[in-house]
Amino acid sequence: MILLVNPRATKPGLRRFPLSIMALGAALPGDVSWDLVDGNKPEHGDLVEVLRQRIEAQRTSGDPVSLLAFTVMPGPQLAAAVPVTKRIKALFPEIPIVWGGYFASLYPQPVGNAPFIDFLVRGQGERTFLELLDVLAGKRDPGTVAGLGWKKDGTLVLNPERPWIGPGELPAPPYHRIHVPEYLEKTHLGARSGVYQASIGCPYTCSFCGVISVYGSRENFEEPARTAKHLAFLKAEHGMDSVHFYDNNFFQAEAHGREVCDRLTPLGLSWWCESRIDVLLSYKDETFRAMKASGLRMVFFGAESGSNEVLAKMEKRLTIEETLALAARIKEWDIVPEFSFVLGGPEDPEHEIDQTLALMKKLKDVNPAAEMVFYFYTPTPQRRAVYGGVNPLDGTPEALEDWTTPEWVDFMTHEKPDVPWMTEALRAKVLDFELILKSRFPSLHDLKTRPWGKVLAQRLARRRWADGDFRDPRLIRSIRKFARVPKDDAQLYGHLRPPAEPA
Ligand code: B12
Ligand code: SF4
Structure with a gap:
């Protein structure tokens, strides 16, 4: 029995299909027994205990656990994964443990x-996982398995990378191995939202991005008919009414984008995806019409910066003029753009931040429905040049446990990286701006602030927004804090949860 483990990455209400471990399980041959253990399920709060009991039970059933496989993303999931892995290894030293996913790939x-x-x-x-099974069965030398990292006399050996294959060559997600309704949650798109990924990778070269570090600058799509078939199943069998596509870059060639939309139209789903600004800008009106008709509600775009100079240094192949044009064009089709920004690069961060906040203001003038997503620049290992010319591994911890401290989790979530060029004052300036912006224009995603809080904060933010006064919005902050719906999950983000209130 192989246990495929998804350590807690989010709170139960936000859990999504654990696609990474589902993909691994689906690829295993029929004679290999496997199961999924999802730490995002509320009943799996104490994941060590869940795994311990499962391993003990398997021992007596005649199909003992022979391998534990963890998927780990940088951030809170890593913080959850380290103590669980460590404890399980101490309890069951004989069971091999393998880690995969974005953290192991980047670091x-x-x-x-x-x-x-x-x-x-x-x-x-x-495929690497399958070959690892041969290594564990003594049928293969670990040095021959592309993509594998293993230890030779206690020293890590990283085998060469494995060229990857497209989703069309891989098995369908094994929905029969999870309880699908548990993963269809209410979102801004619908009452029973699911997730899906129809392509792998991205063909661009943005020099801050973790996707191309892992997959190189290449993208491969599955056939639109296959996407539609899987989604039709989820709708018909489980009542899924909406879907977030997790593709890094959903639209590329216009004919392909058009075909996907045409195939989604009969399903009547509301949907969200990520796309490039320049790509959508190049599409014809009839394709926008097809997108709208197919239920596309919102598109996430990497706008990244309000400075063309910075965009060039990021190798983004985009201009702010294109971003403004797209904001106007997509408004005509009543599709909400969600613009994501990477603020605070190493060269003159103050000036760059001013330019980016100014662009956000303009975007709101052009398209008040546009959403803004704020991240701080966090150097990420790259295959080529790194944006800002910094060494992304500089100062990063050598011991895995040190990555689980709140400081490094803040680094990995791109929310508060402790980098020498960002000052507290600059960060505060961005956060104050964000607060006024999101109070003046309450976000569709904000399900945490009570309606009265939104109304009151919006009134107070209106004048400030019009006057461009973003300094120290203390009162608005207090109102929004007071109006927050209490967190419903005591285990939110593992060790990062606030200490329990004294009785
Ligand atoms: C789903 C998702 C989430 C979900 C997690 C749901 C869950 N699993 O419980 C949520 C919304 C919680 C989330 C949050 C975050 N995410 Co996220 N997320 C994704 C997303 C969109 C899809 C991942 C996925 O399921 N892909 C489908 C599967 C099939 O592919 P895969 O994960 O790559 O898995 C394959 C390989 O990696 C490998 N593999 C994976 N695990 C394992 C394990 C073993 C044992 C083996 C052998 C192989 C293996 O094999 C798999 C099959 O080929 C990716 C972007 C993307 N499209 O990949 C970002 C992405 C992984 N996230 C990212 C980030 C940064 C975050 C956040 C830090 C963002 C933030 N600021 O808050 C948070 C924190 C995560 C956390 N809690 O620790 C980055 C990571 C790169 C980076 N720069 O660090 C990505 C790439 C987004 C991006 N474009 O930057 N995320
Ligand atoms: S377009 Fe997006 S996913 Fe692609 S390389 Fe650039 S930032 Fe990464």
Whole structure:
């Protein structure tokens, strides 16, 4: 029995299909027994105990656990994964443990340094995982498995990367191995929202992005008919009414985008995806019509910066003029754009931040429905040049446990990276602006602020927004804090949860 584990990455109400481990399980041959253990399920709060009981039960059933495979993303999921892996290894030292996913792919060295992890897999996992089973069965030398990281006399050996294959060559997600309704949650799109990924990778070269570090600058799509078939199943069998596409870059060639929309139209789903601004701007009106007709409600775009100079340094291949044009064009089709920004690069962050906040203001003038997403620049390992010319591994911890401290979790979530060029004052300036913006224009995603709080904060923010006065909005902050719906999940983000209130 192989246990495929998704350590807690989010709170139960936000859980989504655990696609990474579902993909691994689906690729295993029929004679290999496997199961999924999803730490995002509320009943899996104490994941060590869940795994311990499961391993004990398997021992007596005659199909003992032979391998534990963890998927780990940088951020809170890593903070949850480390103590669980460490404890399980201490309890069951004989069971091999393998880590894969974005953290092991971007930062293999600290994973390799951890004595409680035996193997790691970089990049696409399905075929590497299968070959690892041969290694464990003594049928293969670990040095021959592309994509594998293993230990030779206690030292990490990273085998060459494995060229990856497209989704069309991989098995369908094994929905029969999860309880689908548990994963259809209420979102701004619908009452029973699901997720899906129809392509792998991205063909661009943005020099701050973790996707191309892992998959290189290449993208491969599955056939639109296959996408529609899987989504039709989820709708017919489980009543899914909406879907977030997790593709890094959903639209590329216009004919392909058009076909996807045409195939989605009969399903009547509301949907969200991520796309490039320049790509959509190049599409014809009739394609926008097809997108709208197919239920496309919102598109997430990497606008990244309000400075063309910075965009060029990021190798974004985009201009602010294109971003403004797209904001206007997509408004005509009543599709909400969600513009994401990477603020605070190493060169003159103050000036760059001013330009970016100014662009956000203009975007709101052009298209008041546009949503803004704020991230702070966090250097990420790259295959080529790194935006800002910095060493992304500089100062990063060698020990895996050190990555789980709140400081490094803040780094990985791109919310509060402790980088030398960002001052507290600059960060506060961005956060104050964000607060006024999101009070003046309450976000569709904001399900946490009570309606009265939104109305009151909006009134107070209106004048400030018009006057461009973003300094120290203390009163608005207090109102929004007071109006927050209390957190319903005591285990939110593992160790990052606030300490329990004294009785
Ligand atoms: C779903 C998702 C989430 C979900 C997680 C749901 C869950 N699993 O419980 C949520 C919304 C919680 C989330 C949050 C975040 N995410 Co996220 N997320 C994604 C997303 C959109 C899809 C991942 C996915 O399921 N893909 C489908 C599967 C099939 O592919 P895969 O994960 O790559 O898995 C394959 C390989 O990696 C490998 N593999 C994976 N695990 C394992 C394990 C083993 C044992 C093996 C052998 C192989 C293996 O094999 C798999 C099959 O080929 C990706 C973007 C993307 N499209 O990949 C971002 C992405 C992974 N997230 C990212 C980030 C940064 C975050 C956040 C930090 C963002 C934030 N600021 O808050 C948070 C924090 C995460 C956390 N809590 O720790 C980045 C990571 C790169 C980076 N720069 O660090 C990505 C790439 C987005 C991006 N474009 O930057 N995320
Ligand atoms: S377009 Fe998006 S996913 Fe693609 S390389 Fe740039 S930032 Fe990464």
